[in-house]
Amino acid sequence: MLQITGLNKIFSPGTVNERLALEDINLHLLPGDYVTLIGGNGAGKSTLLNVISGVHRQDSGSIYLDGKRIDHLPEHRRAADLGRVFQDPLMGTAADMEIQENLALAALRGKPRGLAWGVSAQDKALFHQRLAELDLDLQDRMATKVRMLSGGQRQALTLLMAILKTPKLLLLDEHTAALDPKTARKVLELSDHFISSMKLTCLMVTHNMRDAIQHGNRLIMMSQGRIILDVEGEQKKNLTVEQLVQMFSLRSGEELVNDRMMLG
Amino acid sequence: MEYVLLNALSLGLIWSIMTMGVYITYRVLDVADLSVEGTITLGAAVCARLMDLGLNPYLSLLLCLAAGALAGLVTGLLHTKLRIPALLSGILTMIALYSVNLKIMGVANLPLLRIPTVFSMVGGLLGLSKALATILLSGVLALGLAFALYWFFGTQIGSAIRATGNNPHMVRAQGVNTDTTLILGLMLSNALVAFSGGLIAQDQGFADVQMGIGAIVIGLASLIIGEVVLGQRHFMARLISLIIGAILYRLIIAMVLRMGMPADDLKLFTAITVALALSLPRLQTLWAKNGASARGGK
Ligand SMILES: Nc1ncnc2c1ncn2[C@@H]1O[C@H](COP(=O)(O)OP(=O)(O)O)[C@@H](O)[C@H]1O
Ligand SMILES: [Mg+2]
Numbered sequence: 001m002l003q004i005t006g007l008n009k010i011f012s013p014g015t016v017n018e019r020l021a022l023e024d025i026n027l028h029l030l031p032g033d034y035v036t037l038i039g040g041n042g043a044g045k046s047t048l049l050n051v052i053s054g055v056h057r058q059d060s061g062s063i064y065l066d067g068k069r070i071d072h073l074p075e076h077r078r079a080a081d082l083g084r085v086f087q088d089p090l091m092g093t094a095a096d097m098e099i100q101e102n103l104a105l106a107a108l109r110g111k112p113r114g115l116a117w118g119v120s121a122q123d124k125a126l127f128h129q130r131l132a133e134l135d136l137d138l139q140d141r142m143a144t145k146v147r148m149l150s151g152g153q154r155q156a157l158t159l160l161m162a163i164l165k166t167p168k169l170l171l172l173d174e175h176t177a178a179l180d181p182k183t184a185r186k187v188l189e190l191s192d193h194f195i196s197s198m199k200l201t202c203l204m205v206t207h208n209m210r211d212a213i214q215h216g217n218r219l220i221m222m223s224q225g226r227i228i229l230d231v232e233g234e235q236k237k238n239l240t241v242e243q244l245v246q247m248f249s250l251r252s253g254e255e256l257v258n259d260r261m262m263l264g
Numbered sequence: 265m266e267y268v269l270l271n272a273l274s275l276g277l278i279w280s281i282m283t284m285g286v287y288i289t290y291r292v293l294d295v296a297d298l299s300v301e302g303t304i305t306l307g308a309a310v311c312a313r314l315m316d317l318g319l320n321p322y323l324s325l326l327l328c329l330a331a332g333a334l335a336g337l338v339t340g341l342l343h344t345k346l347r348i349p350a351l352l353s354g355i356l357t358m359i360a361l362y363s364v365n366l367k368i369m370g371v372a373n374l375p376l377l378r379i380p381t382v383f384s385m386v387g388g389l390l391g392l393s394k395a396l397a398t399i400l401l402s403g404v405l406a407l408g409l410a411f412a413l414y415w416f417f418g419t420q421i422g423s424a425i426r427a428t429g430n431n432p433h434m435v436r437a438q439g440v441n442t443d444t445t446l447i448l449g450l451m452l453s454n455a456l457v458a459f460s461g462g463l464i465a466q467d468q469g470f471a472d473v474q475m476g477i478g479a480i481v482i483g484l485a486s487l488i489i490g491e492v493v494l495g496q497r498h499f500m501a502r503l504i505s506l507i508i509g510a511i512l513y514r515l516i517i518a519m520v521l522r523m524g525m526p527a528d529d530l531k532l533f534t535a536i537t538v539a540l541a542l543s544l545p546r547l548q549t550l551w552a553k554n555g556a557s558a559r560g561g562k
Contacts, residue, residue, distance in 0.1 A: 053437070079439035092437070094430035097423070104420075105427055110439040113420035161438070 001201045002029040002052070002169055007061030009044075009051055009225075021047040023225040025061070029169070029203065034195055036212040037205045038244075039222035040252075045205045046087075048222070049171045052203075054078045066168050080110020083162030083200075085175040089151040092158030099149075099157060100142040103127045106161035130160055134190060152183030156190055163194045170195065172204040176211075188215070209241045223252035270395045272518045276511030277402035278467055279482065281409055282460035283490075283506045285332075286483030288453040292417070293446060294429040298354035298480055299339045302361025303332050303454045305476035307461025309368040312376055312471035321382045325462045332458025333451040335361060340447030358476075365473050373472045381466035398467055405463070409456065410503040416452075417499065425449045478531045481538050486510035488541040 009022035021044045029035060039045050050056045052063060054075035063071040070078050086092050093102050104119045107126075124142065131139035134156045138149075146154060155175055162170060172191060176184035192215060195202050206212050212219050219236045221229035221244070228251040231239065282304055289297035307328040314324040335357055342353035366372065380388075387397030416422045427435045428445040435442050457479075465471040490509025494501055517534075521527060 074441070075436045076439050076441045079437055082437075084437050091431070092434055094427040094434055096430050097427060101423055101427075105423060105435070105438045105440075108420060108438070113424055113440070115416075115419045115421060118418050118420050118423040 001031045001033065001066055002027065002203070003062075003064040004028070004052070005062050007048075007051065007063070008059045009047055009056060010059050011047075013059075021225050022051065022058070025225075025227060027220070027227065029201055031201055032199050033218055034200075034202045034216035035204065035218045035220055036216045037203060037220045037222065038207070038209060038212045043222040044225040045222055046173055047225075049084075049173050049203065049205065052078075052169070053082050053084055053171060081168040083167030083170040085155065085158045085162050085170075085172045087174040087177050089154040089158070089178055092161065093146045093154055095147040096145060098143050098145055099131070099138060100124060100127050102146055102157065103130075103161060103164060106164045109165045111165075130164065133193075134160060150183075152179050152187060155179060155183075155187050159187065159190055159194065163198060163200065166198060166200070168201065170200045170202040170204075172202065174205050174207055177207055209244050213237075213239050213241065213244070221248060221251075223248070228252055267395075268518050268522070269515075270399065272514035273511055274395065274398040274402055274467065276486075276514040277399060277406050277507065278460060278463045279486065279514070280406045280507040280510035281402075281463065282457045282479065283483045283486040283510045284406075284409060284413060284503065285453040285456035285460070286480065287487055287502075287506055288413075288449055288456070290484065290487065292426055292429045293449045293453075295343075295350040295446075295450075296354070296480075297336075297339060297450060297453060298351065299335055299357035299361070299450075299454060300354075300457045300483065301476040301479050302358035302365065303335045303457045303476075304461035304464070304479045305365045305471070305473060306331050306335055306361050306368075307458030307463075308465035308471035308475060309365040309374070309461075309473070310458070311462030312374045312465045313368050313370075315376055315379050315381075315466075316374060321380065321385065321466060325382065325459060325466075328458045328462035329455045332455040332461075335458065336451035336454030337447060339454070340443075340450040343450075344443035344446055362473065369471055369473065372474075373470055375470040376465065377469075381469075382463075383466060402463060402467075406507050410500070410507065413503055414500050421445075421448070478534065481531070481534050482513065485534050485538045485541070486513045488538065489513055489516075492541070 004025055004027040007022055007025035011017070011019040011021050025048060037045050037048075047056065051058050054070075054073060054077070058071060061071070062069060065081055084092070094105070100119050100123070104123055107123060127142060128139045131142065136153055136156055138153060138157065146157065149157065159175070175191070176187050179187060188211065191204070194200065202216070204216065213236070217236070218230070218232035219239070220227055229247055282300065285300060289295050310331045311324045311328050314327060315321055339353045339357045342348045342356060343350045348356070383394055383398045383401055386392070386401045387394050390397065390400075392400065417426055424435060424440045425445045425448055428440070428442050428449070432442045435445065464475070486509040487506060488509070489512045490505035493508060493512065494505035496502065517530065520533060525533065
């Protein structure tokens, strides 16, 4: 589904701030893969997702999605096949627009937009039904401005927007990190629900080791722009947080003294 | 006195259309577009020149829309494709338009002597005085355009433009080219401003190359007055508030002039008013902080 080969990304090349953010990344995701991605601060996780989605352009390497080369396309052209949720709950929605207007924007992801009315009656029925799945009572507040929602509600809405038109790849970048533990669990459960019921292929960055082990079928660890661990199946299921910590210091040569990387 | 009121009403209605243009950039797209200073004159210049050449005044107005859209396109391309900051892109277009407008007019001031205008034609048709005909026609046009904008910003494309001003990041993630939406918004805004300029030329009976100076501040003043009076409510109410704001602005100006303020001080007065209005939120927080610390000190 996703085929990344020899991907490199350098920020601010030739300056004192030069930073090799991705170094020779090779990654192959099969259809239906649900991959969790962990790593310390600045490991390059967000950069990887941003290069896949076209926010940043790679310096070398190629990206194929479902057999189609996408690494040369601008961000908005890649969006047709990508669903994205960001760490910042403010980033995925238009605050001054209604819940249903935001959903309508997402329902047309990758499709041409015309002079038809933005939110049709048909749309409203569909949105009502899909919002009910979130179990947050948002289906009865569809004309509410998104500004009025809590961070968790906004993140759940962004998630719904990301999957409203089935994406070929769902990119979740620490999308629960800014939420309180209870809300974070709820949003993570919703993510699991959509991924399994719609058989989505997903790459999910998390800072929580336990979540990384408990969710998905494959786990990848990054450090300093490189992939340093890639386990799947039974081996991944049987991992413990202690083993992960050990593997991290062994393979990255760093101590895991990063308080943002929670042990769960 | 009655003349002063009627004049303020018709000026307000005509300028409310340029206020809608300013609203689209300043509030919807969240860019301060200074090209409107040149575009309003462009509209007047195009309209006056075409009518001078014998073209129908209605058709001349329609071509103002096209000329304004073209100016907006230039600003949009400078900003999106060449990555020049929006403010500077607008200034560049504004400066360039000064020469363009002079070229179109051929002179610095092009009068429309004894040429029928849309206002005199409507007046003749309905048997109204020119003042009443101007109010009627510009009122119908302003309301009609407000409804048209309400419709447009409710469409799929219009929603994408609104979202671009709100959160361009999200809009790109939903597969929309934000360069395109920005350019479309700028074209629409400047088309309205030029249309308003064409109406101004027909109302005052001439186009002048200097007439755009301070237009952006007048637009902002009207916009803010409307928001203060009607609040930031439903979109249709906000569009109507632009019309009311533009009329109130003219009334306020007429009032301070009657109270004896020299006309030369008008722009200074308007600029200070807008500066105060724009700094209101900041002043309020400072006020609250001072109040809090004063209370805390007790
Ligand atoms: N837009 C950018 N410009 C310059 N440097 C960046 C940019 N984005 C990320 N970086 C740098 O690239 C490295 C990887 O960052 P990031 O991918 O955000 O890490 P992670 O998401 O794993 O915490 C960091 O050193 C970061 O400072
Ligand atoms: Mg990150």
